[in-house]
Amino acid sequence: MTTTDVVIVGAGLAGLTAARELTAAGKSVIVLEARDRVAGRNCGHVLNNGVPIELGGQWIGPTQTEVLGLVRELGLETFNTYDTGTSVTAYNGTVTHYDDETFGLPIDSAMEVGRLQQELEALAATVSLSSPWLTDDAAELDRQTLDGWLRANTDDPGALAFWGGIVPAVFSAEVAEMSLLHFLFYIKSGGMIDQLVATTGGAQEMRVVGGTHQISERLAQELGEGIVRLNSPVRTITHDAAGVTVAYDGGEISAQRVIVAIPPTLAGRLAYSPALPASRDGLTQQIPMGSVIKVQIAYETPFWRTAGLNGFGVSLDDELSVTLDNSPADASCGVIVAFFEGAHARTAAALSDDERRASALNTLAKLFGEQALSPIDYVEKNWMEEEYTRGCYGGRLGAGVWTQYGKSLSEPIGAIHWAGAETAEEWNGYMDGAVRSGRRAAAEVLGELS
Amino acid sequence: MTTTDVVIVGAGLAGLTAARELTAAGKSVIVLEARDRVAGRNCGHVLNNGVPIELGGQWIGPTQTEVLGLVRELGLETFNTYDTGTSVTAYNGTVTHYDDETFGLPIDSAMEVGRLQQELEALAATVSLSSPWLTDDAAELDRQTLDGWLRANTDDPGALAFWGGIVPAVFSAEVAEMSLLHFLFYIKSGGMIDQLVATTGGAQEMRVVGGTHQISERLAQELGEGIVRLNSPVRTITHDAAGVTVAYDGGEISAQRVIVAIPPTLAGRLAYSPALPASRDGLTQQIPMGSVIKVQIAYETPFWRTAGLNGFGVSLDDELSVTLDNSPADASCGVIVAFFEGAHARTAAALSDDERRASALNTLAKLFGEQALSPIDYVEKNWMEEEYTRGCYGGRLGAGVWTQYGKSLSEPIGAIHWAGAETAEEWNGYMDGAVRSGRRAAAEVLGELS
Incomplete structure (x- = not known):
């Protein structure tokens, strides 16, 4: 059996940041990742014209200082989301262009x-x-x-x-x-709210050249050979005050501590021996992940820009409800990113691929004109189907859950510590929150092991 | 690898009823049970004076025809819950005795x-x-x-x-x-509602002599040696249209069909290969189990009866909120059964054993008098702590879940069928519903295999 100081479950931003902090402090770590890739809810893709896009989380805002610092430390570059021109809202059968604070609604x-x-x-x-x-x-x-x-x-x-x-x-x-x-x-x-919904000055201000998944890839590379084990879903965590044994498809690792850096609903699916306290178990029974299908539609050019539109659209009448300009920095082609979210994601998931594509393109045509009906590429990512995420952007707490179970969200249980965007105090649910949570969990562990 | 027609996951009432139906139709079955006992949410216990009580589900109502028929077929006997005399309610600092429909509330x-x-x-x-x-x-x-x-x-x-x-x-x-x-x-x-809350004429009318866990024990016995495998938690269900392979701690079984007869939240913790559709997975992320600590307090005699009380008590002011007379049929001693439920169960679980016992006894004293402070036995069962139930009485659906995910509650997925009290149309959440669900799932499977 392999032995290490700390096992980390999940090679997303939270887990890899924790691994980096622990390694920097002289601890040995092994990161077990269920997928055949790192980066969790970040995921790169390339359009059929060779332009890189992102199937998962992609934006960084100016106050997201932790992830932004990490991006820069790792030698990645950012560029600003295109945000010049008029926004558009469809509501009650009317399409309204606006430049003010009205969101295109009746006054x-x-x-x-x-x-x-x-x-x-x-x-x-x-x-x-x-x-x-x-x-x-x-x-x-x-x-x-x-x-x-x-x-x-x-x-x-x-x-x-x-x-x-x-x-x-x-x-x-x-x-x-x-x-x-x-x-x-x-x-x-x-x-x-303004921070959350804004492009310039808000959570959608910046993008990473080449894609945010590179943050995780570089963190993994920096950790070195053999530290991150892919295709290694964890099944059982056996634990006592002295340490843990983590069993995964491929072996067992013994360690002093484990940091579980996956969404709470997935953390609840691991087997723990002894079983976890009811307060923690009850929590993981009721933090469902969000529902989203992220769609990217590519065009020869960002044609909406020539019409004075910035690509930000909201339809309150359609299933595809929010769009942004997602073109590459050099505008070598035009890309709209759009989302089926919440109940719309669930109904859209039940459509055929052709029906869903038609629904998306019709909404884009309504917002940006007929040219939207002739894309050069169309790419979807249904995060609900991803076995090792099971929904994005993150977990939510329904009525009564915070007050009765919230304390168990990040409180360690013996040798088991918790990380992940859902456990963050600041920028909960975002990449920045994931990074913060990894640092917090690493600090907890270092405090105990030093 | 063992081969059988149908594997059943869970040896509670639903799973064992399904096994019985399938066996009667000439199919071979194996029932895999995680615990070292059958009966799931039914569980027998004996007081220190030798009187049998029940730590789990215990009552049967007159319209619960399926479980009642099964009880009689299996040679078990029922007796009526004691229900003679006056009920009592504590509300707003006042204790009210009543014989009418007021529930002891201000008119x-x-x-x-x-x-x-x-x-x-x-x-x-x-x-x-x-x-x-x-x-x-x-x-x-x-x-x-x-x-x-x-x-x-x-x-x-x-x-x-x-x-x-x-x-x-x-x-x-x-x-x-x-x-x-x-x-x-x-x-x-x-x-x-009247059916649900009533003793005579309602869901609390009858009890089974010796305890309801005997239903499952007799069903298991009837199935014969080697059919029910205890201490066999299931980990992975590999499935395609032709059949399934079920991996458990102890081996693998190949079968044409599997019936998963455990609560949805626990069903969601099994690994499925291939992974289940998002609609089913999303459902299991958000059917949390209820929270209850069942308490039984035994006395030399059912002293409340001599004061004209039937033992039915409700306190709207205390954590222990509902009580019933749970004495044996011969009244050889007195037993009150009482419950910490919902939020009260969660706060009571955080108390020390002594604090919780004191809280319970003080409420009983308020409802039934000082004699309640001198029990001869005191037994608790915290169902939230049970690794293979994780809460009772059953799973519930929060805002938005039925309309968006309800269809996946019992709809088969290829060779995988679902049973359990949460999947019943009639008497959902009750023993009767569990039996009905087992019969429904067995009928589904027989329809496909015949």
């Missing part, structure tokens, strides 16, 4: 959206990021769904449609599928 | 409870038991939590307290933790 609805945003952010300001369950009034905030709160606080159909569209765009889940407390925690964790 | 609150019950049952009558997602207005009913509906429909604090107490008693979960549609489905599945 009354836009005002109501703003009022609700202020109220939600005032509530979010009260939330404890380190311990959401200790927030003043946590029980009351957690009892309600976001849907319940919205309907109790407005009857403006445009405002309800907006929140019903923008929330799946951020969470890949519906307003009824998360507690108000979870929504508030998450928006505060990412610096509030 | 205005009792009237409001009745009005809400009528409205809920009128809505429940519209629900499709076979396909809840096809119910008229399903999206609207599923979007709301039961909590949201209650608060929108009453502001009577007594009525809200009542529903907040009685719902955990039936579901081991809070009103915010299930969708309105799930609540409506479940109450209709069990014949509406």
Whole structure:
């Protein structure tokens, strides 16, 4: 049996960052990865014209300092998402171009959206990021769904449609599928709503030249030969106060500590011996992953730019609900990235490939004109089907879960530590949160082993 | 490798009933059970005075015809739960004895409870038991939590307290933790609220002499030597249209079909090769099990009877919230069965054994008098800690789950069929539903193999 100081389960950003920190501190590590590749929810792809795109998480915002620092340390470069021109919204059969803060909604609805945003952010300001369950009034905030709160606080159909569209765009889940407390925690964790939804100045500001999966690839390379073991799904973690034995398809490793750096719902599927406390197990029974199909549609040119459009589109009337300009930095071709999210992802997944493609292209034509019907490539990634992620962007907590189970999200259990974007206080659910969680878990382990 | 016609995962009532039906039709079966005993959520125990009690599901109602028929076929006997005398409710610091329909609530609150019950049952009558997602207005009913509906429909604090107490008693979960549609489905599945909560004439009417675990024990015995394999947790199901290979701790079995007869959340933890469709996987990510600690407190005599009390108690002020007389048929001693349920179970689980016992006894003393402080035995079962159940009474569906994932609850996937109380149309979540689900799954398999 191999022996190492720390075993890490999962070679995504969280696991690899933890491995890097531990290695830098002189500890030996082995990273076990179920897939035949590293990078988890980051995943590169190349269009049929040779242009690289990304099937998974791709954007980095200016306040995401941890992942941004890592990108630069590893010698990768960023470029800005194209963001010049007019945005477009389809709502109630009308397509509206806009340059202002209205999101293309009727003015009354836009005002109501703003009022609700202020109220939600005032509530979010009260939330404890380190311990959401200790927030003043946590029980009351957690009892309600976001849907319940919205309907109790407005009857403006445009405002309800907006929140019903923008929330799946951020969470890949519906307003009824998360507690108000979870929504508030998450928006505060990412610096509030404008930060989350903005391109320039927000979470979609930058992209990595060549793709974000290179961050993980370079981290793995830096660790050296034999440290990251691919095609090695972990099955059982046997643990006591002194250490762990981790059994995977391919062998067993004995270590002083293990860091489980995979989504909570997947962490709950490992066998633990002895079994984990009920509080942790109950948590993993109820953090479902979001639902998303990411679509990239390539054209000879970014034709919408010549029409003065920036490629940012929202349709509150269609299944394909959000689009952005995803063209390469040199604009050698045009690429729109678009998403089926939440309930739309689930219904779109049930369509045939042809039906789903037609649905996507028809929405793009509505937003950007008939040229959208003639792509040169069309690429989809259904993250719900990925056995070792089982949904993106991340896990969410429904009504009652934060207050009753939240404490178990990152609290170590003996020799077992937890990492992953879902365990982050800042930028929870994002690459930046994943990096932070890996550093936090590594620090926990170092504190115990030193 | 062993070969058989059908492998069954789980030797609870559902799995063993399926095995019985298949065997009767001439098929060979092997039942793989993770535990060192059969009967799943039924479990026998003996008090220190030699009187048998039950740590798990114990009651049978008169309309639970399938489990009742099975009990009689297997030569077991039933007796009636003691139900003579006055009931008692603690609410807002007041203890009220009552013989009427008021549940011991202030009359205005009792009237409001009745009005809400009528409205809920009128809505429940519209629900499709076979396909809840096809119910008229399903999206609207599923979007709301039961909590949201209650608060929108009453502001009577007594009525809200009542529903907040009685719902955990039936579901081991809070009103915010299930969708309105799930609540409506479940109450209709069990014949509406009076049936669910009543002793005589309802789901708590009868008990099995010696304990309900004997049903499973006799079913296993009837199957014969070598058919039920204990201590055999299943790890991987490899499947194609032609059949399955089931790998467990102890070997592999090849079969034409498998019936997975364990709770959905545990079914989701098995490894499937190829991986299951996202619709099924997403479902198992979000059917958490209920939370309950079942407590039995034994006394020299059923002293409450001499005070004219039937032992049925509800405290809306305490963590131990529901009690019933659980004395043996001959009343050779007195036994109260009581429950920490839902959120109370989770907080009570965090107490020390002594603290929890004191909390339970203090509530009993409040309801039945000081004699309750001097038991001759005190037995607890925390079902959340059971590795191979992970909560009782059963799985629940939160807001949005039935409409988006419900179809995958019992729909076979190639050679894989699903059973268990959570998959039943009638008496979902009860022993009767488990038996029905086993018969349904066996019939599916026979239809394909014959």
